[in-house]
Amino acid sequence: MTATISLEHVSKFYGDTAAINDVSFSLGEGELVALVGHNGAGKTTLIKAILGLLRPTDGKVRVLGEDPVSGNLVVRREVGYLPESVTFHLALTGREVLSFYAKLKRVPADRWRNLFDQVGLAQNAADRTVRTYSKGMRQRLGLAQALLGEPRLLLLDEPTSGLDPALRRSFYDLILDFQKKGTTVLLSSHALSELEERAERVVIINGGNKIADGTLDELRRIACLPTQIRFKPSSESAAHSWFDGPVRWIERKDKFLEASVDHSEKIAVLSAVTSDPAALTSMTVIEPTLDDVYAHFLQRQGRKP
Amino acid sequence: MNNIVIIARKEIQEGLRNRWVIAVTLLLASLALTLSFLGSAPTGNVGAGRLDIVIVSLASLTIFLVPLIALLLSHDAIVGELERGTLLLLLSYPVARSQIVFGKFLAHILILSFATLLGYGAAGLALVVAGTPTTAESWTAFGAMIGSSILLGSVFTAIGYLVSATVSQRSTAGGIALGVWLFFVIIYDMGLLGAIVSTKGVGFSPGLLSILLMANPTDAYRLLNLGSETAGSVSALSGLAASSKLSPTVLMASLALWVAVPLSLAMLRFSRREL
Numbered sequence: 001m002t003a004t005i006s007l008e009h010v011s012k013f014y015g016d017t018a019a020i021n022d023v024s025f026s027l028g029e030g031e032l033v034a035l036v037g038h039n040g041a042g043k044t045t046l047i048k049a050i051l052g053l054l055r056p057t058d059g060k061v062r063v064l065g066e067d068p069v070s071g072n073l074v075v076r077r078e079v080g081y082l083p084e085s086v087t088f089h090l091a092l093t094g095r096e097v098l099s100f101y102a103k104l105k106r107v108p109a110d111r112w113r114n115l116f117d118q119v120g121l122a123q124n125a126a127d128r129t130v131r132t133y134s135k136g137m138r139q140r141l142g143l144a145q146a147l148l149g150e151p152r153l154l155l156l157d158e159p160t161s162g163l164d165p166a167l168r169r170s171f172y173d174l175i176l177d178f179q180k181k182g183t184t185v186l187l188s189s190h191a192l193s194e195l196e197e198r199a200e201r202v203v204i205i206n207g208g209n210k211i212a213d214g215t216l217d218e219l220r221r222i223a224c225l226p227t228q229i230r231f232k233p234s235s236e237s238a239a240h241s242w243f244d245g246p247v248r249w250i251e252r253k254d255k256f257l258e259a260s261v262d263h264s265e266k267i268a269v270l271s272a273v274t275s276d277p278a279a280l281t282s283m284t285v286i287e288p289t290l291d292d293v294y295a296h297f298l299q300r301q302g303r304k305p
Numbered sequence: 306m307n308n309i310v311i312i313a314r315k316e317i318q319e320g321l322r323n324r325w326v327i328a329v330t331l332l333l334a335s336l337a338l339t340l341s342f343l344g345s346a347p348t349g350n351v352g353a354g355r356l357d358i359v360i361v362s363l364a365s366l367t368i369f370l371v372p373l374i375a376l377l378l379s380h381d382a383i384v385g386e387l388e389r390g391t392l393l394l395l396l397s398y399p400v401a402r403s404q405i406v407f408g409k410f411l412a413h414i415l416i417l418s419f420a421t422l423l424g425y426g427a428a429g430l431a432l433v434v435a436g437t438p439t440t441a442e443s444w445t446a447f448g449a450m451i452g453s454s455i456l457l458g459s460v461f462t463a464i465g466y467l468v469s470a471t472v473s474q475r476s477t478a479g480g481i482a483l484g485v486w487l488f489f490v491i492i493y494d495m496g497l498l499g500a501i502v503s504t505k506g507v508g509f510s511p512g513l514l515s516i517l518l519m520a521n522p523t524d525a526y527r528l529l530n531l532g533s534e535t536a537g538s539v540s541a542l543s544g545l546a547a548s549s550k551l552s553p554t555v556l557m558a559s560l561a562l563w564v565a566v567p568l569s570l571a572m573l574r575f576s577r578r579e580l
Contacts, residue, residue, distance in 0.1 A: 048580060051396075051397045053393070053396055053397070053579065053580045054579040054580060055579065073399040073400070073401060074399055075399075076397065076398060076399035077399050079397065081394065081397040083390065083393050083394055083397075085390065086390070086394065087389050087390035087391050087394075088391060089315070089319055089391055091319050091322040091323050092315075092318065092319060092322065096315075096318065100311065100315045101394075101398065103311045104308065104311055104398045104399065104400055105398065105399060129322075145394070
């Protein structure tokens with residue numbers, strides 16, 4: 001099986017500065033991958049290289065087996081792209097805009113009419129000009145055009161920026177539906193918390209370099225970030241017995257005991273704490289979030305010469 | 306449906322919605338009608354038909370107005386979409402960049418043709434309705450004037466596209482477009498005239514003069530419409546036309562070249578461009 005996207009040692013230089021530097025990865029069918037990095041890290045440049053909008057200085061890009069710059073244009077019918085802060089021709093109605101893009105992708109009319117419902121744009125909104133649309137409606141129209149023709153690859157650049165939480169949720173639900181059908185999804189974002197539960201794989205880039213690539217669990221393990229365990233003993237006396245153990249518990253103001261535990265010791269500590277259910281009234285385990293993992297990898301890269 | 310047709314259709318749809326089409330048509334029609342009714346009054350009886358006088362008036366109007374309208378429509382075509390962000394999305398679609406340029410160009414030419422045909426046609430119709438005697442020969446010249454006006458518009462649309470595909474900001478494109486207009490419509494002729502007058506014509510062989518006149522599309526257009534025998538008697542350009550020895554075919558060819566070269570360059574620039 002060929003990869004949906006493959007990048008081999010791709011670099012893009014503007015003068016002396018590298019927008020992306022020696023990035024390699026490949027994405028298979030049905031993968032949902034988060035491309036994480038802060039503003040200016042090279043996310044958009046990477047997506048543009050995948051779309052063939054710029055020629056890499058070095059390296060090889062293949063999308064659905066074709067070179068996106070010089071290869072067969074027809075593969076683009078199977079690629080959906082939602083640019084960051086998408087814009088449309090303001091004088092046209094939503095329906096006219098979608099009809100225009102559908103024609104370019106050779107999607108017959110009966111196969112895109114229901115897209116308005118899918119992305120949650122009311123039919124009467126579809127017949128208003130895009131000029132009158134709110135940010136959320138434009139973003140929905142943007143998603144609708146990206147979903148034209150059941151794409152095999154979806155490239156979404158900051159798709160949820162500026163959307164309210166309810167809209168974000170329906171956005172992700174729709175994207176996940178497509179992913180289940182085998183569409184590869186590459187999603188760039190710096191809103192890490194919302195990717196946490198959704199992305200199977202995370203690629204972190206910073207300063208144009210890929211600094212981490214793996215599932216969130218793998219990255220947590222590589223990062224060796226401690227898990228925080230917090231519990232409330234049922235009585236004062238029970239609390240004291242804990243201070244003698246190997247784990248350094250700290251008592252918080254709300255009478256909770258808290259400790260940062262290494263990934264490898266996590267299970268042992270948890271079983272020790274829970275060995276006597278009567279001795280505690282409440283407990284929480286806080287895994288390092290994607291935010292923490294991201295911060296860790298950024299710091300580690302900063303230390304490298 | 307072909308990509309070029311899809312792009313052109315959308316562009317015309319937008320032009321209609323933005324009222325560009327109606328604005329240009331009304332502008333040309335009102336000026337043409339004004340000229341056809343009033344423009345012949347000061348000439349008195351010079352032995353030329355009314356229609357010939359209208360042709361000369363409209364051709365003089367075209368030289369100033371049509372390049373301006375063409376540049377106004379075209380200078381924004383690529384860089385405007387780039388700045389508004391719509392180009393980024395369009396380029397991710399299965400459409401070649403040359404198809405985008407050509408489709409949009411075609412739409413602008415159609416808009417311009419529609420406006421010219423309707424606007425100038427209204428002036429011709431007004432003469433017929435008013436019962437002015439005309440000859441078949443004059444009508445041929447009138448048709449040729451409309452055709453070459455569209456060709457002149459195409460020249461400046463193509464130049465506008467080249468500007469639009471080259472610069473990275475709309476304001477720059479606007480400035481350059483204005484400069485192009487000033488140069489070809491006003492400065493070039495003033496310079497040429499000044500040079501001929503100051504040297505008393507010495508050194509200006511007919512061959513050199515021909516090249517200099519073809520080097521400016523508005524001059525080629527001027528010769529094409531004002532240099533003919535009947536119109537020439539009104540416009541006083543027949544002398545120049547005779548001495549430059551340029552046939553209408555050569556003039557048309559030079560205008561066609563003025564369309565093809567800037568448009569090809571625009572496509573080339575745009576294809577190499579990175580976003």
